Amino acid sequence: MNSRLRSFGIAGSGTYLPRHQVTIDALAELTGVTPESIRKAYGITKRHWADAQETSSAMGAYAAQEALEQAGWRAEDLDVLIGACGVMEQPIPGTSVLIQRRLGIGDSGIPAFDINATCLSFMVAFDRVLAGFALGEWRRALIVCADIASAALDFSKPEASLLFGDGAAAIALEADGPHRRLAYRFATFGNGADACRLEAGGTRLRPHEDLEGFLAHSRFAMDGRAVFRASGQRFPEFLARLLADSGIDTEALDLVIPHQASGAALEHLKRSIPGGHVKTIDIYADIGNQIATSLPFALHHARQQGRIKSGETTLMIGSSAGISLGGAVIRW
Amino acid sequence: MNSRLRSFGIAGSGTYLPRHQVTIDALAELTGVTPESIRKAYGITKRHWADAQETSSAMGAYAAQEALEQAGWRAEDLDVLIGACGVMEQPIPGTSVLIQRRLGIGDSGIPAFDINATCLSFMVAFDRVLAGFALGEWRRALIVCADIASAALDFSKPEASLLFGDGAAAIALEADGPHRRLAYRFATFGNGADACRLEAGGTRLRPHEDLEGFLAHSRFAMDGRAVFRASGQRFPEFLARLLADSGIDTEALDLVIPHQASGAALEHLKRSIPGGHVKTIDIYADIGNQIATSLPFALHHARQQGRIKSGETTLMIGSSAGISLGGAVIRW
16 A cells, blocks of 8 residues: 555535537637548547636636535535636636635635646646545545636647647545545656647736747747656556556456546556446547546546446546646546 | 634645846846846846746746755655646646656646635635645645746836846644634735736637737736736735734744845835844845745744744745735734
8 A cells, every 4th residue: 555545525526518519510610620531530529619708717616516415515614616717717816716716715814725737737736635535634625627728729730739628627625535545656857848739828928028939938838749658658567556556456446537638648548447438437529638637527527427436446648738648546 | 803713734845947037137138127227227136047947837836846855855745736826837737737747746636726826825725725734734835836927028117027036945843833813814806907917818808810910918017006006005904904813923933934025115115114224034135026935935944944933923925916915914
């Protein structure tokens, strides 16, 4: 076993999917890829993109409210609220704070802060919450993820734009619940930092000094081969070590909840796990890669589908810009 | 006492200050405030602003290297690297990842992620590191803060622009050291979210859809009265509860290391603590408010000045956009 064994409960979960559905035909027009190819080669049936009212914090607050209702908690009962978005709604203040205000607890003093590891932000936030539970610091935590990938897509690059969908997900976690995280691993390989990047929006590129340069880097860029070098090649060993830490054989996994990175990545993952095609939560066709929101969205989906069963074992796994790999093995 | 008692050591610390010094005369020209008023009313002697080479990750890596050298650690020895910047260098991937690469450990797999609570990012990251130490998850952690406030200042608002300076700071922390954090509090009041804000750079405002709107919100804005309502009024009770948790009287504090929010905020703080004018680390005149970097920068300064003494007690305290209040009481 290992030092990352933690107990917890999921008191509730919620999601929000933007109202606006983008059809295959609309995606085809934007990208120049044929509708047939979008369906077959990309494995996409539709996308949901946020409108102007569906900000990150608005969607996050909807998902949070659903999770709180399911938990039977009032927002006032929270010990901590963590934002775990891939990209924040605005640089200052963090999205967690904006969500706190939308939940009507903006005078409560309940701690709100953000954790970022791009697509694995939820995995890291979850780990830090479980640490807080183990130490008795918190008993009720809410992690909220909300992402609007459609804000910065480059449709001249179908392979880097068709993947993504928008949305939000929230998980209400409680200490001393029936679940056990048996193992956790997180590994970062910064030499792959250029493989997935959105460069404009921070302190380096400044619209007032060089507007053209700013705009030229204001859409998400991905180098598929570099992603594979940085993460795909390392994945088998990473997974083997995670499972070894957990004491669980690959065959003994009952369910796999992956980050919905891409159709190809999901296919690759399914093939690498015995029975993977049956065991893996795959909502990619309709929902897409929602950056940090993907993992908790898929977890919520699994709960709704009745696929989280007491005593069974789930692998949560994913990769993120960084490049990082992250995974957890959970016994429900 | 309380459940936040933690032990740790500081193995090393480092800072980086941009090469370019901005004179009083240059600040006067930018803001229209007289040089005399900048010196007297604002209490400023100079500012340091980053040039194009001095990116957040470049400055952060310099500070990190100094901290590692002082610790006698190789970068490879780290168990975790946390970026705790007020605003990231770019939205994807996080600044921690870019710093990992610059430290030459971009193939190491050492976990790198970011924590954000604007000016209190270091305080929250420090808390999460101490949790990791207490659970035996990590033994050597590096927290790196780097901020370039000058990237987004509105000089037509002297009271919201003169405050700030750029720079970076890194603290190398180890488990089981001689120091004790006696108490920790962090409180967020999201109803003050509009008091300090930088709106452009995330998922909400989109340069491709509304460039004018984007640019109009691409500089930091502050409403001094709203800041006071959200944080100043709550500060006395917050401090009293923090000190009560620690079991330390205000009079017994040997040193105060505050976030260098503004000259007025520092003056207010000094007056609220017996002997505050002697006990408080104040580098505001030369260094300014470096957002998240301020607290660890002031901590490094205190170490260099020989003001961290075994057995003595220090209050670390600050406020951030959010509005959040954060504080820790440390027995060295």
